[in-house]
Amino acid sequence: xxxxxxxxxxxxxxxxxxxxxxxxxxxxxxxxxxxxxxxxxxxxxxxxxxxxxxxxxxxxxxxxxxxxxxxxxxxxxxxxxxxxxxxxxxxxxxxxxxxxxxxxxxxxxxxxxxxxxxxxxxxxxxxxxxxxxxxxxxxxxxxxxx
Amino acid sequence: xxxxxxxxxxxxxxxxxxxxxxxxxxxxxxxxxxxxxxxxxxxxxxxxxxxxxxxxxxxxxxxxxxxxxxxxxxxxxxxxxxxxxxxxxxxxxxxxxxxxxxxxxxxxxxxxxxxxxxxxxxxxxxxxxxxxxxxxxxxxxxxxxxxxxxxxxxxxxxxxxxxxxxxxxxxxxxxxxxxxxxxxxxxxxxxxxxxxxxxxxxxxxxxxxxxxxxxxxxxxxxxxxxxxxxxxxxxxxxxxxxxxxxxxxxxxxxxxxxxxxxxxxxxxxxxxxxxxxxxxxxxxxxxxxxxxxxxxxxxxxxxxxxxxxxxxxxxxxxxxxxxxxxxxxxxxxxxxxxxxxxxxxxxxxxxxxxxxxxxxxxxxxxxxxxxxxxxxxxxxxxxxxxxxxxxxxxxxxxxx
Ligand SMILES: [Zn+2]
Numbered sequence: 034x035x036x037x038x039x040x041x042x043x044x045x046x047x048x049x050x051x052x053x054x055x056x057x058x059x060x061x062x063x064x065x066x067x068x069x070x071x072x073x074x075x076x077x078x079x080x081x082x083x084x085x086x087x088x089x090x091x092x093x094x095x096x097x098x099x100x101x102x103x104x105x106x107x108x109x110x111x112x113x114x115x116x117x118x119x120x121x122x123x124x125x126x127x128x129x130x131x132x133x134x135x136x137x138x139x140x141x142x143x144x145x146x147x148x149x150x151x152x153x154x155x156x157x158x159x160x161x162x163x164x165x166x167x168x169x170x171x172x173x174x175x176x177x178x179x
Numbered sequence: 180x181x182x183x184x185x186x187x188x189x190x191x192x193x194x195x196x197x198x199x200x201x202x203x204x205x206x207x208x209x210x211x212x213x214x215x216x217x218x219x220x221x222x223x224x225x226x227x228x229x230x231x232x233x234x235x236x237x238x239x240x241x242x243x244x245x246x247x248x249x250x251x252x253x254x255x256x257x258x259x260x261x262x263x264x265x266x267x268x269x270x271x272x273x274x275x276x277x278x279x280x281x282x283x284x285x286x287x288x289x290x291x292x293x294x295x296x297x298x299x300x301x302x303x304x305x306x307x308x309x310x311x312x313x314x315x316x317x318x319x320x321x322x323x324x325x326x327x328x329x330x331x332x333x334x335x336x337x338x339x340x341x342x343x344x345x346x347x348x349x350x351x352x353x354x355x356x357x358x359x360x361x362x363x364x365x366x367x368x369x370x371x372x373x374x375x376x377x378x379x380x381x382x383x384x385x386x387x388x389x390x391x392x393x394x395x396x397x398x399x400x401x402x403x404x405x406x407x408x409x410x411x412x413x414x415x416x417x418x419x420x421x422x423x424x425x426x427x428x429x430x431x432x433x434x435x436x437x438x439x440x441x442x443x444x445x446x447x448x449x450x451x452x453x454x455x456x457x458x459x460x461x462x463x464x465x466x467x468x469x470x471x472x473x474x475x476x477x478x479x480x481x482x483x484x485x486x487x488x489x490x491x492x493x494x495x496x497x498x499x500x501x502x503x504x505x506x507x508x509x510x511x512x513x514x515x516x517x518x519x520x521x522x523x524x525x526x527x528x529x530x531x532x533x534x535x536x537x538x539x540x541x542x543x544x545x546x547x548x549x550x551x552x553x554x555x556x557x558x559x560x561x562x563x564x565x566x567x568x569x570x571x572x573x574x575x576x577x578x579x
Pocket of ligand 1: 072077086091
């Protein structure tokens with residue numbers, strides 16, 4: 034099971050906020066769909082999910098599926114383990130991805146492949162769904178170069 | 180034009196610090212360190228500690244005003260405020276809040292204080308201890324984005340990309356801090372000089388941040404005493420006046436520093452001073468080129484660089500040329516920076532030691548004294564929101 038995930042198990046599992054924000058997103062990723070919160074009135078995309086639309090103040094918010102295509106907006110390669118579960122997983126690459134079709138929404142994930150590969154801002158990537166089974170299963174959205 | 184402000188109306192009359200230790204090395208509890216720093220600041224000011232009647236701190240400081248005022252047997256407790264924000268972003272804001280309490284008439288003698296014993300409590304350089312990652316954190320932490328360096332580092336990378344910043348600019352900040360620390364016996368890194376080679380060969384914490392780009396983890400405490408400007412000379416012949424201050428952030432910088440909304444801020448590659456710096460300068464009635472010496476918070480050197488640019492001290496297209504150790508070191512540099520060694524090499528006292536060094540420069544008492552320093556700029560916590568900045572001067576009344 035651990036071999037199927039980019040980082041070993043043991044990091045904090047994602048859960049919705051106490052207000053329930055993110056529930057729809059995590060449900061969608063279980064079905065290998067990438068969704069983003071969108072105002073049903075003014076059609077503005079927003080991320081992370083919020084209680085009201087930051088653009089028009091509207092309260093009719095939904096989640097809409099996006100293509101899973103994007104470009105690397107920024108990145109880092111972590112070398113120092115800051116969590117016990119990461120001791121044997123160094124280094125690893127984190128990318129901040131600007132989605133191609135959801136305004137300027139950015140999401141964080143790991144860049145799959147060689148952990149010491151060169152990384153450049155502006156490179157195209159696509160979403161890959163990484164299932165984490167267990168008592169409280171969830172699916173992370175990772176990224177790979179296209 | 181401007182409303183009445185705090186400009187020149189409140190003075191720093193006392194500064195106090197404990198010895199500074201590596202993380203976990205303090206022989207005392209955090210609360211004892213806190214009391215020691217406050218008593219040292221009161222002694223420095225010639226203030227009877229029982230006359231302190233106001234408290235200001237930041238970053239959810241654990242040493243609360245009620246316990247301090249009880250154990251120090253204060254005559255009155257008239258003011259106690261905490262600056263919002265988790266990191267060291269609020270440090271200069273805490274000083275400004277203290278000044279506001281005096282100016283408003285709520286209190287007379289304020290102590291601004293911060294204490295850390297990372298041996299007794301949690302470490303900053305490790306992941307936050309959270310069993311699950313709720314809401315904002317769920318979109319960040321499961322990908323191994325857990326420590327401060329990881330939460331904020333991608334802003335630095337983006338800034339370096341947008342402006343073609345070379346690693347040598349970050350290195351210059353680390354070298355300047357370490358060079359200053361060699362003349363400062365209080366500095367934890369005193370006697371441990373840093374060279375360009377050592378920097379280059381040091382391991383990455385997370386690219387582009389080398390070990391020496393990241394603040395230390397320390398134990399200790401610091402405090403300073405504020406009174407109204409008209410009372411300042413009762414306590415000292417070298418009062419240091421607050422000329423301008425600002426606390427806050429650019430628009431929509433996120434619900435939590437480092438959470439997913441932080442990474443969706445419309446202006447991403449910012450240290451968060453683009454709105455604050457002009458406000459502080461305007462209040463102080465000065466321009467960036469009036470600044471004689473800068474103490475700028477280094478959580479990470481790249482953030483320090485961004486903060487200095489956003490304070491108008493270097494144009495973005497001049498960064499690689501300007502950020503060399505010669506320009507950043509006292510006494511002859513164009514922009515003497517972190518003259519006590521700062522968070523990198525003196526002590527990570529969450530930035531309050533930087534404000535104290537700013538005061539020392541204006542008193543003429545620094546280990547790396549800048550000649551005739553009259554204006555000191557002190558900057559708190561770049562890359563986080565809220566961030567804060569403050570301008571100190573030797574002269575309350577007239578423009579420089
Ligand atoms: Zn809307």
